[in-house]
Amino acid sequence: MTPDNSQDNNNNQSPCPRLNYKANPALACNSCRQGKFKCTGEKNQCQRCAMLGKQCWYPAHKRERIQREMDQLVTEANEYRLMLELLLSRVNKEDAEDISALLFKYEK
Numbered sequence: 873m874t875p876d877n878s879q880d881n882n883n884n885q886s887p888c889p890r891l892n893y894k895a896n897p898a899l900a901c902n903s904c905r906q907g908k909f910k911c912t913g914e915k916n917q918c919q920r921c922a923m924l925g926k927q928c929w930y931p932a933h934k935r936e937r938i939q940r941e942m943d944q945l946v947t948e949a950n951e952y953r954l955m956l957e958l959l960l961s962r963v964n965k966e967d968a969e970d971i972s973a974l975l976f977k978y979e980k
């Protein structure tokens with residue numbers, strides 16, 4: 873029995889012509905974005921920032937930012953709700969009715 877591995881070597885025949893893009897062209901660091909420079913997009917520090925000794929950071933993705941804002945709004949709304957529920961027992965009947973109506977309106 874002679875082990876024949878030659879076929880295995882042929883499996884890598886088509887080298888993928890994938891270029892190793894470091895940069896996402898849509899994502900420029902803060903400094904390049906402000907100066908409207910083309911950012912090389914290195915993760916820790918892009919070439920331009922490295923050259924100029926600038927602080928290099930990338931703005932968060934829009935979706936992440938929106939998600940964070942949403943989370944914050946939900947937390948905020950919950951706190952308002954708790955506060956209003958607390959106030960219900962402290963205010964006069966008329967105000968309590970208004971508060972109840974508002975709480976009921978947005979009841980989940």
Ligand SMILES: [Zn+2]
Pocket residue numbers: 900901902903904905910911912913918919920921
């Ligand atoms: Zn840059």
Ligand SMILES: [Zn+2]
Pocket residue numbers: 901902903904917918919920921922927928929
């Ligand atoms: Zn930079």
